[in-house]
Amino acid sequence: MNKLSYLPEDSITIHYPEAVKWRRKLHQNAQSAWLEFYATAFVAEKLSDWGYDLKLGRDIIATDHQLLPPDEATLKRESKRAIAAGAIADYVAKAAGGFTGVVATILGPKPGPTIGFRFDIDSNDVTESTSDNHRPFVEGFLSNEQGYAHLCGHDVHTAMGLLLAKYFSDNRDKIQGKIKFIFQPNEENMSGALAMAEKGVVDDLDYLFGGHVGLNITQTGHIAVNVHSFLALSRFEVTFSGRSAHAAVRPEDGKNALLGACAAITNLYAIARHSSGASRINVGVVKAGDSWNVIPDKAYFWLETRGETNEINDYMVKKAKEVLAGAASMYDLECDIKPAATGLTGKNDPELVDLATTVAEKLPSVLKVWPEVSLNASEDCTVFMDRVQSHGGKALFAVYGTPTYGGHHHSQFDVDERVIQNGAEFLSALYHEIIRSHESL
Secondary structure (H helix, E strand, O other): OOOOOOOOHHHHHHHHHHHHHHHHHHHHOOOOOOOOHHHHHHHHHHHHHOOOEEEEHHHOOOHHHOOOOOOHHHHHHHHHHHHHOOOOHHHHHHOOOOOOOEEEEEEOOEEEEEEEEEEEOOOEOOOOOOOOOOHHHHOOOOOOOOOOEOOOOHHHHHHHHHHHHHHHHHOHHHOEEEEEEEEEOOOOOOOHHHHHHOOOOOOOOOEEEEEEEOOOOOOOOEEEOOEEEEOEEEEEEEEEEOEOOEOOOOHHHOEOHHHHHHHHHHHHOOOOOOOOOOEEEEEEEEEEOOOOOEOOOEEEEEEEEEEOOHHHHHHHHHHHHHHHHHHHHHOOOEEEEEEEEEEOOOOOOHHHHHHHHHHHHOOOOOOEEEOOEEEEEOOOHHHHHHHHHHOOOEEEEEEEOOOOEOOOOOOOEOOOOHHHHHHHHHHHHHHHHHHHHHHOO
16 A cells, blocks of 8 residues: 655654653643633743734634633632643733633645634533542642543643644645634533634635544554544523522422423423434523522423434424423413533534545554444534535544544543644644645646
8 A cells, every 4th residue: 555655754753752741731720611720821932932913812712602601710710720730821912701721723735625624622610530540640740729630621622622733834845725623612511612613713724624532442543534424512501580589488389490491491302303303402401599498480400302313403402492382381480591502413524535435545653444433422613614614625534543432521531642743643644635636737
């Protein structure tokens, strides 16, 4: 089998040990949705040093789509924590208010397409394990803040993106057209991509590439580029409002919001499933009531639906809203439904699947190309993909193999850090193959 003639080992292999250090610094300083001040400043500092043009803050996040922002006290605390950890204060200031993330561009000396690479930067809201068989703890790069930890691999994605960005900076004379890096906040809550898309950050792209480590591929050196079964997703904050009353003295004066919420939640799980494909529904948080003897006048919960297609998810949303309205009517309550996140189903462009397969098969670091992988989860990169494809561009989402030990979102999640280099090599080689295909047109 012919190998690629333009392997990127000169830059990527040389800087891979640095990328491991970058990953570990990011891992130590984990911050979750709209709080990624450390990662934003870390990425911005490096990309600026490497000659990239940067956009940050409200230039890349649509204010009216910054869903579920943290409270002011949390924003201030996490900003200060990032600076104390070494983040440059000017970059943190540009992300004030939780407008985190970085968009960076670099131009080549020759004309060509505009190609985007997307990497997510947020952590999970989970406390990391301090077990003596958990490598981040043993080797001293455990998350330094209880309640925040990179247990899904977004620190690895960010390091992979930086390694790739360093490669293009070192080889700027080989760039044709424009390369854009999108370091996206708030993937876990599924609203970061939409907030960026509404600012037009992907509207100029001819190609977009995203990806994830691990998932269903747990062998280092394996890769999947024919990824499918992205589940469309909708999330809502639901609030039932009634009237409080003394539960013993005058219960008839009350309107029990908790009772309405319980009726709604029970019946949400009874929605008939669609015959055309998989669907999901879940209520993950419920809050109501203040005392033993007071009828609750407020009940609040988080609701999410998913569907194998956008149409199936739309069906689930429609039925869920009917259930909520019915429960509110039954108990004479007000019901407020506030959107909290959106994810679309996604589809890799077949031409890019074929091209990426050819590239992967010729890379020495790739031991196996999987014929296909079902994601069976939601990923808000699909919002970017849909936006690019609706403008006539092409998009591809890959999965990079690595062991994940405890598993994604588990307190002992970890990876084989070689996946950082493997992913960067694949994406750099894919870039060159796309440029070569354009030259032949």
